[in-house]
Amino acid sequence: MSIVITGATGQLGQKVIADLLAAGVPAGEITAIARSEEKAAGLVVMGVRLHVADYDQPETFAKAFSAEDRVLLVSGTDVGRRTAQHAAVIDAAKAAGVAQLAYVGVFGGPKAEFLLAGDHHATEKLILDSGLPYTFLRNNWYSEMYLTDLPGIVERGVIANSVAPGARIATATRDDYAAAAAVVMREDGHLNTAYELSGDIAWSQEEFAEELSRQVGKEITYTSVTGAEHKAILTGVGVPDAFADVLVDVDDAISRGLLAGTPGDLSRLIGRPTTPIADTIAAATTS
Numbered sequence: 001m002s003i004v005i006t007g008a009t010g011q012l013g014q015k016v017i018a019d020l021l022a023a024g025v026p027a028g029e030i031t032a033i034a035r036s037e038e039k040a041a042g043l044v045v046m047g048v049r050l051h052v053a054d055y056d057q058p059e060t061f062a063k064a065f066s067a068e069d070r071v072l073l074v075s076g077t078d079v080g081r082r083t084a085q086h087a088a089v090i091d092a093a094k095a096a097g098v099a100q101l102a103y104v105g106v107f108g109g110p111k112a113e114f115l116l117a118g119d120h121h122a123t124e125k126l127i128l129d130s131g132l133p134y135t136f137l138r139n140n141w142y143s144e145m146y147l148t149d150l151p152g153i154v155e156r157g158v159i160a161n162s163v164a165p166g167a168r169i170a171t172a173t174r175d176d177y178a179a180a181a182a183v184v185m186r187e188d189g190h191l192n193t194a195y196e197l198s199g200d201i202a203w204s205q206e207e208f209a210e211e212l213s214r215q216v217g218k219e220i221t222y223t224s225v226t227g228a229e230h231k232a233i234l235t236g237v238g239v240p241d242a243f244a245d246v247l248v249d250v251d252d253a254i255s256r257g258l259l260a261g262t263p264g265d266l267s268r269l270i271g272r273p274t275t276p277i278a279d280t281i282a283a284a285t286t287s
């Protein structure tokens with residue numbers, strides 16, 4: 001038996017493996033799937049098994065799995081192409097008849113009516129059609145995504161996006177989501193279940209700006225712009241046109257309340273409250 005993690009060299013995958021090891025899963029019972037042997041060297045040093053495979057090369061997954069394996073499919077990053085990529089993994093998992101296929105998808109599952117969710121809907125359907133025992137980890141947004149341009153935000157003193165005033169989003173940190181994934185991979189009792197994973201407390205852009213202002217000691221204002229204005233800002237800093245549309249559409253989904261849900265699945269799975277956005281801001285401002 002092995003717990004097999006795809007995307008193992010990515011930020012989420014690495015945290016899941018670290019959590020499994022910290023929980024006492026022997027390194028030799030974990031298999032990392034990565035497309036770069038070089039990038040996975042640190043995992044191999046720890047005793048984690050490595051299988052090199054690329055979502056774009058289905059044949060590389062041919063011998064990746066055994067019937068006893070519990071597999072975590074971490075979704076890829078090529079938005080719009082991911083369904084075909086994930087199909088390669090699902091087909092190989094089905095051929096092996098794995099014991100569990102867990103998938104990192106998006107909050108809301110079939111109710112997530114926005115562009116970025118399309119690949120996730122289609123992937124969940126392929127998994128259901130495969131007949132394999134599944135676990136759906138439907139993640140809300142990572143809190144860290146709002147702090148990737150912290151120096152720029154502080155310099156400009158403005159956060160501008162097309163989220164409607166007052167609309168809320170229930171983010172959590174990568175650590176929180178990784179902890180949940182590690183739990184469902186190492187514990188029994190999570191088969192044929194979909195978890196809606198989000199932060200315990202939904203926050204608005206105005207509250208985020210207020211907390212950030214307090215922590216950095218400078219007034220940061222929040223401005224809600226139109227979708228067209230938001231797209232112009234994004235393409236102006238080099239975001240490709242099609243992906244700018246996807247990001248504007250995400251803000252529209254937030255404005256419609258689609259990412260504000262706080263069902264509590266995440267804190268229940270990890271046995272502690274999720275990380276408040278103020279803590280994520282503090283981590284970013286002190287790093």
Ligand SMILES: NC(=O)c1ccc[n+]([C@@H]2O[C@H](COP(=O)([O-])OP(=O)(O)OC[C@H]3O[C@@H](n4cnc5c(N)ncnc54)[C@H](OP(=O)(O)O)[C@@H]3O)[C@@H](O)[C@H]2O)c1
Nearest residue numbers: 007008009010011012035054055056075076077140141142
């Ligand atoms: N909810 C959110 O806010 C949010 C934000 C960002 C991403 N996501 C989703 O969550 C997933 C995990 O996030 P993350 O932060 O861990 O992203 P990440 O650091 O970019 O990791 C993505 C992983 O997928 C691997 N990958 C990409 N294309 C591949 C291919 N063709 N074949 C094999 N492996 C491939 C990458 O391999 P390399 O290490 O070789 O690059 C990497 O290990 C993402 O892939 C994305 O679907 C969600």
